[in-house]
Amino acid sequence: MDMLEVRNVGLTYNDFVAIDDLTFTLEQGKTYGLLGRNGAGKTSILSLIAAFQLQTKGTIKLNKASVFENPESMQKISFVYDQDYSEETEKVKKLLEATKKYRPYFDQEYADYLIKKFKLPLNKPVKNLSKGMQSAFNVTVGLASRSPITIFDESYLGMDVPTREIFYEEILKEQGENPRIIILSTHLVSEMDHLFDEVLVVHKGSLIVKEQYEDLISKGVHITGNENSINKFIQGYKVIHEQKLGGTKSALIYGSLTEQDRELAKKDGLQLNPATLQELFTHLTKEKGDEDE
Amino acid sequence: MSRHWEIAKDLYSEKLKWALWLIIGSVIVKYGLYMFGDLIEGFDSTELSGFISFTSNPARIFMLIVGLLSTYVFLTFLVQSGITRRDYYYGTLMSAIGLSLTIPSIYLVLEAIEWVLYTFTPYNFGYTNLSSSALLEEFVSYVLIILFYFMVGWFITIGFYRYNWISGLLFILIAVISGMVIGAFWGDEIEIFGISINLGSLPLLLSSLVTIFFIIALTVVNRLLTRDIKIKM
Numbered sequence: 143m144d145m146l147e148v149r150n151v152g153l154t155y156n157d158f159v160a161i162d163d164l165t166f167t168l169e170q171g172k173t174y175g176l177l178g179r180n181g182a183g184k185t186s187i188l189s190l191i192a193a194f195q196l197q198t199k200g201t202i203k204l205n206k207a208s209v210f211e212n213p214e215s216m217q218k219i220s221f222v223y224d225q226d227y228s229e230e231t232e233k234v235k236k237l238l239e240a241t242k243k244y245r246p247y248f249d250q251e252y253a254d255y256l257i258k259k260f261k262l263p264l265n266k267p268v269k270n271l272s273k274g275m276q277s278a279f280n281v282t283v284g285l286a287s288r289s290p291i292t293i294f295d296e297s298y299l300g301m302d303v304p305t306r307e308i309f310y311e312e313i314l315k316e317q318g319e320n321p322r323i324i325i326l327s328t329h330l331v332s333e334m335d336h337l338f339d340e341v342l343v344v345h346k347g348s349l350i351v352k353e354q355y356e357d358l359i360s361k362g363v364h365i366t367g368n369e370n371s372i373n374k375f376i377q378g379y380k381v382i383h384e385q386k387l388g389g390t391k392s393a394l395i396y397g398s399l400t401e402q403d404r405e406l407a408k409k410d411g412l413q414l415n416p417a418t419l420q421e422l423f424t425h426l427t428k429e430k431g432d433e434d435e
Numbered sequence: 436m437s438r439h440w441e442i443a444k445d446l447y448s449e450k451l452k453w454a455l456w457l458i459i460g461s462v463i464v465k466y467g468l469y470m471f472g473d474l475i476e477g478f479d480s481t482e483l484s485g486f487i488s489f490t491s492n493p494a495r496i497f498m499l500i501v502g503l504l505s506t507y508v509f510l511t512f513l514v515q516s517g518i519t520r521r522d523y524y525y526g527t528l529m530s531a532i533g534l535s536l537t538i539p540s541i542y543l544v545l546e547a548i549e550w551v552l553y554t555f556t557p558y559n560f561g562y563t564n565l566s567s568s569a570l571l572e573e574f575v576s577y578v579l580i581i582l583f584y585f586m587v588g589w590f591i592t593i594g595f596y597r598y599n600w601i602s603g604l605l606f607i608l609i610a611v612i613s614g615m616v617i618g619a620f621w622g623d624e625i626e627i628f629g630i631s632i633n634l635g636s637l638p639l640l641l642s643s644l645v646t647i648f649f650i651i652a653l654t655v656v657n658r659l660l661t662r663d664i665k666i667k668m
Binding site: 195211220221 | 662
């Protein structure tokens with residue numbers, strides 16, 4: 143089973159710490175959602191995994207072998223990101239063929255199927271494709287390459303909703319049929335959360351959450367009711383968001399509720415509602431000044 | 436086939452396609468000048484030289500450009516395709532050596548065809564009746580100089596790719612100076628700040644050794660600069 147191990151990885155540019163001491167492990171067959179605000183270090187992490195640059199400290203290993211400059215490891219990793227194709231005069235077909243050449247797990251039949259599904263014009267220069275079509279091209283390359291580690295970094299840019307749906311469907315299907323490690327970095331949290339087996343949240347270069355999607359979701363609870371009762375109830379819990387309207391208050395707590403507390407809430411007439419991943423992500427990565435926005 | 440040989444083969448065939456434009460272009464220009472050159476004032480078509488010397492300057496510029504393109508066109512694409520920088524580097528280097536040998540070889544064949552035509556027909560397309568040793572000298576210098584130009588072009592864009600544009604300008608400066616030094620060793624008259632340097636005609640061995648030294652230095656520097664280079668996204 144393929145396993146990617148990131149251990150104590152850091153990335154520093156002069157004095158700027160882009161990534162600070164990251165440690166996590168990813169396993170074959172799982173789809174990971176990598177979430178973080180702009181500039182949190184998502185793309186930096188992904189570019190390190192893809193050996194686009196060398197970390198300043200720590201190790202990144204695929205099946206116990208270092209990734210950077212290792213031919214066996216590097217050919218197992220596909221990094222799909224928003225590429226600048228403004229100068230790419232090569233036609234879709236040609237560029238696909240060139241990529242295929244170096245991708246040992248590339249499945250031409252699957253590529254043809256995706257081309258049809260995304261309605262990619264084979265004989266059009268890539269630079270003349272619309273932004274959404276260029277993204278569809280990238281996704282086609284990433285999916286059809288069947289690399290044991292496939293990274294999609296905001297690969298949906300410019301895609302319309304139906305096209306994004308195709309992309310999501312294919313990810314689910316692929317993980318069922320040809321399981322690999324898929325990493326999805328995204329801002330469209332609510333749209334893509336159903337794809338995640340695990341969620342990684344990066345904030346200011348550090349990993350603040352790495353949990354199974356279900357476990358993480360079960361930790362976020364909205365409690366709504368009388369302000370005094372809420373204030374009493376939330377003591378001892380980590381409150382990541384509060385809202386007041388008249389005498390009613392709603393608090394978003396992060397942490398598993400005990401059965402006892404659930405009973406207590408019911409008795410006090412407090413409403414319990416599950417939080418969405420998007421809400422958890424937003425409030426866990428909240429910074430000073432965000433409240434004013 | 437080891438990976439870098441595979442990359443070398445791919446890069447070589449890609450660049451050879453570009454080189455065909457140079458070769459076809461130079462044939463058209465040469466025969467165009469042969470047929471219509473006399474219309475240009477001061478031009479004497481009987482002074483047209485053989486392909487090797489006729490193309491020595493365009494081939495330098497061509498190889499400089501191919502070298503310049505070697506970083507931006509192939510580095511990102513190959514690493515993104517899961518190829519190591521090491522395989523990219525050796526592939527690029529070997530494709531350059533291959534190209535530096537192929538281009539003058541093709542011209543040599545064209546010169547041989549011209550020689551046959553000159554010998555058996557009344558046409559002289561500028562075939563210069565060189566002794567075989569002089570031709571060998573021309574061939575060796577041609578190979579070394581165009582390989583040097585490739586390496587120097589590659590070196591410049593590695594500078595731009597790895598660092599910022601200001602540092603890139605420094606790479607250009609180093610490239611220009613080394614180009615001048617190499618030129619001087621092959622008999623060019625060099626003028627820097629009004630001071631002209633003319634080393635005159637030097638022995639082939641010396642000029643070759645100096646060029647080889649520069650090629651090796653660039654080979655080492657280019658590897659050092661690309662071994663852990665950050666890929667532009």
